[in-house]
Amino acid sequence: MTQAAPLSSGERKNGAQSVLALIGRSYYLVGTLSVVLFLALWQGVSMNVPPVILPAPAKVLEAFVQLTASGELVKATAETIWPFTVGLVVAFIVGTALGLVLGILRPIARFLDPYIFVFWSIPNIAWLPLFIAWFGVGNLTLVIFVFVSAVFPQLLTVEAGAKEADSFLVEVARSLGGTKREILFTVVLPSALPYVIAGLRVAVGRALVGIIVGQLLIVATGIGYMFQFYGETLSLAKYFAPLIVIAALAVALNRGVNWAEHVLIPWKTRAFS
Amino acid sequence: MRELEFIKVNKSYASPSGDRLLALDDFSLKIDGGRFVSVVGPSGCGKTTLLRMAAGLIPSDSGEIRLDGVVLQNPSPKMSMVFQGIGLMPWKTIVDNVALGVQLQAHRAKLTEEERRLVDATLALVGLSGFERYYPHQLSGGMQQRVGLARALVRQPEILLMDEPFGALDAQTRTVLQDELLTLWGRVKSTVLFITHDLDEAIYLSDMVVVMGRRPGRIKQVLDVKLPQPRYGYDARAEAEFARLRAIAWQSIKEEL
Numbered sequence: 325m326t327q328a329a330p331l332s333s334g335e336r337k338n339g340a341q342s343v344l345a346l347i348g349r350s351y352y353l354v355g356t357l358s359v360v361l362f363l364a365l366w367q368g369v370s371m372n373v374p375p376v377i378l379p380a381p382a383k384v385l386e387a388f389v390q391l392t393a394s395g396e397l398v399k400a401t402a403e404t405i406w407p408f409t410v411g412l413v414v415a416f417i418v419g420t421a422l423g424l425v426l427g428i429l430r431p432i433a434r435f436l437d438p439y440i441f442v443f444w445s446i447p448n449i450a451w452l453p454l455f456i457a458w459f460g461v462g463n464l465t466l467v468i469f470v471f472v473s474a475v476f477p478q479l480l481t482v483e484a485g486a487k488e489a490d491s492f493l494v495e496v497a498r499s500l501g502g503t504k505r506e507i508l509f510t511v512v513l514p515s516a517l518p519y520v521i522a523g524l525r526v527a528v529g530r531a532l533v534g535i536i537v538g539q540l541l542i543v544a545t546g547i548g549y550m551f552q553f554y555g556e557t558l559s560l561a562k563y564f565a566p567l568i569v570i571a572a573l574a575v576a577l578n579r580g581v582n583w584a585e586h587v588l589i590p591w592k593t594r595a596f597s
Numbered sequence: 598m599r600e601l602e603f604i605k606v607n608k609s610y611a612s613p614s615g616d617r618l619l620a621l622d623d624f625s626l627k628i629d630g631g632r633f634v635s636v637v638g639p640s641g642c643g644k645t646t647l648l649r650m651a652a653g654l655i656p657s658d659s660g661e662i663r664l665d666g667v668v669l670q671n672p673s674p675k676m677s678m679v680f681q682g683i684g685l686m687p688w689k690t691i692v693d694n695v696a697l698g699v700q701l702q703a704h705r706a707k708l709t710e711e712e713r714r715l716v717d718a719t720l721a722l723v724g725l726s727g728f729e730r731y732y733p734h735q736l737s738g739g740m741q742q743r744v745g746l747a748r749a750l751v752r753q754p755e756i757l758l759m760d761e762p763f764g765a766l767d768a769q770t771r772t773v774l775q776d777e778l779l780t781l782w783g784r785v786k787s788t789v790l791f792i793t794h795d796l797d798e799a800i801y802l803s804d805m806v807v808v809m810g811r812r813p814g815r816i817k818q819v820l821d822v823k824l825p826q827p828r829y830g831y832d833a834r835a836e837a838e839f840a841r842l843r844a845i846a847w848q849s850i851k852e853e854l
Binding site: 469492495496498499500501503506510511514515517554557590591 | 652654655672673674677678680682684686687689697698700701702704733734748752785819
């Protein structure tokens with residue numbers, strides 16, 4: 325094949341397709357194109373509706389810079405990140421540990437499963453008045469609310485992983501002379517590791533919802549409260565600033581989980597991409 | 598030494614209707630030390646049950662399985678099993694999968710320097726030097742089964758139990774691995790109990806072929822294979838004796854189908 329070969333008529337007809345193919349090959353080009361198109365669409369719509377419905381992207385950027393410079397956004401972000409982190413980390417540790425115990429020691433699971441199921445089935449927000457009554461209006465309640473939001477997906481996913489260790493691999497380990505304890509460490513726990521990451525992925529999302537809802541309804545601080553305040557006062561340009569922070573946080577966390585997955589489970593390959 | 602003996606072994610399973618389904622009926626067989634014995638028979642004849650009991654993975658209902666006169670009950674450190682499904686730990690590298698054979702035998706997570714060298718030597722023996730840091734999914738099926746073989750051999754087993762180990766491989770790979778197995782067997786001198794549904798494979802590899810009948814599992818016929826070893830040294834499959842044995846065994850199995 326030479327590059328200089330003349331185009332056949334078929335190739336010329338497929339010019340548009342080859343442009344698409346070229347774009348498809350470049351990860352960054354596709355990403356940039358997506359952002360540009362989105363901003364153009366946003367600009368187009370904002371020019372045809374009042375700013376109170378949708379402010380222009382430039383106005384949102386201006387508000388973002390202003391809120392950052394005044395320190396309001398930075399303070400709100402800090403107020404959000406630490407209860408979020410504490411709640412999520414504790415939920416991850418407790419959820420993983422309890423999930424493993426329940427997945428391995430089935431009698432304990434039979435004892436606890438009904439409570440877990442009931443607690444998990446009821447929307448978190450329904451517990452909020454009870455939490456406030458018990459723990460007061462403050463950051464403790466906020467952390468507990470984040471914890472409760474994140475702990476169940478972590479626990480249930482890890483429990484499923486530990487329960488469903490490959491029985492054939494268990495038999496192989498047994499044929500090699502493995503004791504119960506050795507099989508636990510060489511087969512059951514490693515095979516639950518992908519579920520630990522899968523649980524974390526869901527837990528992160530739930531914890532983000534938890535922190536925003538919690539700040540909205542409990543403490544009236546942080547990013548969650550900014551949404552409420554600027555939303556209710558119809559300062560939409562400012563309303564978008566905390567939204568950008570949350571979106572950036574979600575992207576960063578997802579990247580972090582991807583990285584953890586890559587490091588902790590190098591044997592997993594993607595079957596379809 | 599390395600003598601494996603089945604004495605009046607019985608095993609039945611519960612069928613869905615609640616009846617007992619007999620898998621092995623007063624099964625007796627004595628395998629002299631260092632011999633290569635294959636068991637062939639139609640599916641459901643109990644050959645895999647036989648092997649799993651010898652491996653100590655399932656108990657027998659009655660009867661005894663003895664290794665050098667000592668009754669076996671649990672998986673023995675003197676044995677290794679090779680599975681059709683291979684069963685490598687996907688999260689362990691090749692070298693760690695082979696090391697697992699020693700770790701679970703010695704009940705020790707940390708290998709001695711000598712055991713490390715043995716693991717490396719065994720990997721070299723199956724032709725996998727250079728693949729130590731690979732994960733199983735990065736290897737072909739034939740290479741994975743070489744790892745399975747290495748994990749068994751690194752334990753320096755007195756008895757090697759093989760459950761249709763090449764059943765899932767393509768014909769070429771299977772032929773290559775058969776010869777490699779004979780080479781390895783020539784070195785380690787383990788007693789081998791080999792389960793297969795492939796008559797040619799059984800005759801080519803074994804000193805003795807045991808043909809089993811349909812349920813309830815009993816021995817139908819025992820064939821001594823007198824073709825000289827090593828069989829890869831000449832075209833053993835083309836020998837008249839090979840064809841004669843295959844015809845006898847095939848006739849015997851056909852009656853059971």
